[in-house]
Amino acid sequence: MDNSTYGQLTIFHVIAREGSISAAARKLSVTTPSVSKSLRLLEAKTGVPLFTRSTRRISLTEAGKNLLLKTKDAIATLDLAMEDTQSLGEIPSGPVRITLSRFAYQLIVKPRLAEFCLAYPHIQLELSINDGAVSLVEEGFDLGVRFGDTVSEGMVARKIHPAFKIGLYASEAYIRQHGLPEQPADLSAHRLITYRFTTSNRVSPLILIEDGLSITPEIKPAMICNDIDAICDAVRAGIGIGRIFEPLHADMTDSKDLKPILHEYWPMYPPVYIYFTQNTQRVKRVQAVIGFFDCAKKTA
Structure with a gap:
């Protein structure tokens, strides 16, 4: 050659x-x-x-x-x-492409984005927000952030956020009008704001845990959308009951206005992982991003 x-x-x-x-x-x-x-x-x-x-x-x-x-x-x-x-001997610089879900962006990246840019002004982050599975190698990404540690061969997964629950929330106005369900069966008289995955076009089913088993209560859909911000807005507006990840709810400035419902039945979601190829992690700018957002040791 x-x-x-x-x-x-x-x-x-x-x-x-x-x-x-x-x-x-x-x-x-x-x-x-x-x-x-x-x-x-x-x-x-x-x-x-x-x-x-x-x-x-x-x-x-x-x-x-x-x-x-x-x-x-x-x-x-x-x-x-x-x-x-x-x-060698240089400050981290250059582009780093990351694929991540909107939830991962809001929970992991958004709160520390300004801090990262101040700490590493020579690194240009490119964020691709996508709820579907993405091949890092085929799509040319350096890093991915997703639920769970199941990755393809040649990939490394590192936990950056512990497991947490996804909860049901409703506004005070909705509760005043429709009442407060006390058990999953009561949800049949209520309205749900639910999520549709953009990649599979599948509507996310409502899953709760009762006596250690997964159940799918009957509940009428009031609204379907593919954005968690829109779901939160609809809950605030009293349109229905919505599912919100517990750590996202905790970070909301108006969290006290969105009341938890049926807390004892909430399911657990797996930890959040940042994943990358074994070779890519050696690149200094990628190392910097991994290290910065690796909060597992603080939160696990």
């Missing part, structure tokens, strides 16, 4: 990840013609086209998919080796 091939392969990987030559150029902060030229030279070396092109999109050929698969680990290893060397 000659000296130019590594650079051409790196650009090839960025094109594949970004989905277009122009997007790759923006990502790399270079001109579009230079990216096109690099791809043409690589295709000349391989002797086969690596992408099929149209006026609206670009997609990998079978040869391109094969090359991407067989060079992915090697390019990642070389990139990390360069970053390890460049970061």
Whole structure:
């Protein structure tokens, strides 16, 4: 492999990840013609086209998919080796891409975001808020924050928040109008503000714990949405009973106005983990982010 091939392969990987030559150029902060030229030279070396092109999109050929698969680990290893060397003796700097749920953003990141930016002004966080499962490697993320420690091979998971409950809450106005349920069966006469997952399009069922067993009480939906902020707003407005994660409720300035309901039946959610690839954690800027948001030792 000659000296130019590594650079051409790196650009090839960025094109594949970004989905277009122009997007790759923006990502790399270079001109579009230079990216096109690099791809043409690589295709000349391989002797086969690596992408099929149209006026609206670009997609990998079978040869391109094969090359991407067989060079992915090697390019990642070389990139990390360069970053390890460049970061010696330097302050943490550069972009760190994180995929996380809205809950994880509000509980883990939002309260300390300003503090982090002051502590590490040379690190540029890119936050992608997504409630679905995301592949760090395939989507080009450095870190992920999710419930539970079940991760794919080659990943490391570190607990950053202990287990907690998800509770039922209602406003005083709603309770005055509809009364206070005293047991799960009473919920059949009430209205629920519930959550729909954007990735699966599935409505989250109401699950409570009674005598150590999971139950799903009957309750009419008053409103369905895919945002926990909207659920909290609807609870405040007295539209219905809503599920809110207990630590989020505790941090609300108006938490006293949202009354807990059937507390003894609330289910437990697993701890929150930050996860990353074994190699990525060696990069100084990623180490800084992991260390900063790793509050497990304080809260476990």
